[in-house]
Amino acid sequence: MKKIINVLDYAEPILKSVRKGVLLTTVADGRVNTMAISWGMLGIEWGRLLFSTFVRTGRFTRELLDKNGEFTVNIPMRGSDPALVGKCGICSGREVDKFEQFGLTAEPGEKVAVPGIREYPLALECRVVCRQEQDRAAMHAAVIRECYPENVGSENWGANHDIHIAYIGEIVNAYII
Numbered sequence: 001m002k003k004i005i006n007v008l009d010y011a012e013p014i015l016k017s018v019r020k021g022v023l024l025t026t027v028a029d030g031r032v033n034t035m036a037i038s039w040g041m042l043g044i045e046w047g048r049l050l051f052s053t054f055v056r057t058g059r060f061t062r063e064l065l066d067k068n069g070e071f072t073v074n075i076p077m078r079g080s081d082p083a084l085v086g087k088c089g090i091c092s093g094r095e096v097d098k099f100e101q102f103g104l105t106a107e108p109g110e111k112v113a114v115p116g117i118r119e120y121p122l123a124l125e126c127r128v129v130c131r132q133e134q135d136r137a138a139m140h141a142a143v144i145r146e147c148y149p150e151n152v153g154s155e156n157w158g159a160n161h162d163i164h165i166a167y168i169g170e171i172v173n174a175y176i177i
């Protein structure tokens with residue numbers, strides 16, 4: 001069962017969770033995958049309530065997102081296992097089925113084709129309204145030094161070579177499982 005929520009009532013716990021790590025779930029070609037994210041923004045533009053996520057170009061998640069511009073953000077609540085974020089952040093869906101491997105339960109989405117995750121029960125259903133490769137030339141030198149040292153290639157889960165793509169998603173539904 002799902003309880004529909006007003007996202008703004010949960011803005012503080014959502015952002016505090018993002019800082020620690022939440023799950024970003026995608027689906028394309030019948031394949032569901034999830035990965036850890038700890039960068040994300042909740043806000044408003046174009047008269048829409050938005051969640052923006054920043055995905056390095058080498059991620060399997062990026063491939064799925066480019067095929068189907070929908071995603072869910074899955075946020076832990078009291079009783080959730082915090083270790084799931086770490087597990088989903090150090091391996092790629094190219095090699096493993098993370099749902100099977102880590103015992104995640106997909107709950108069918110309502111307004112998007114992407115499921116929520118029962119174990120991380122607060123879900124934001126998002127539809128990409130803007131995709132924007134981030135511009136290295138526009139970044140502060142300190143950000144480039146810290147976030148793009150370029151000593152881990154894009155084929156690795158800890159890649160720091162690739163630039164991020166900002167996927168700005170309109171939050172079309174939000175619920176707690």
Ligand SMILES: Cc1cc2nc3c(=O)[nH]c(=O)nc-3n(C[C@H](O)[C@H](O)[C@H](O)COP(=O)(O)O)c2cc1C
Nearest residue numbers: 035036037038039055056060061089091092093157
């Ligand atoms: C706590 C944590 C936060 C992360 N945040 C991000 C992020 O915001 N953006 C990103 O591209 N990768 C991030 N990662 C790395 C991806 O989760 C990781 O590379 C993952 O294996 C990619 O999975 P995929 O290849 O199945 O898409 C994070 C990893 C961890 C452990």
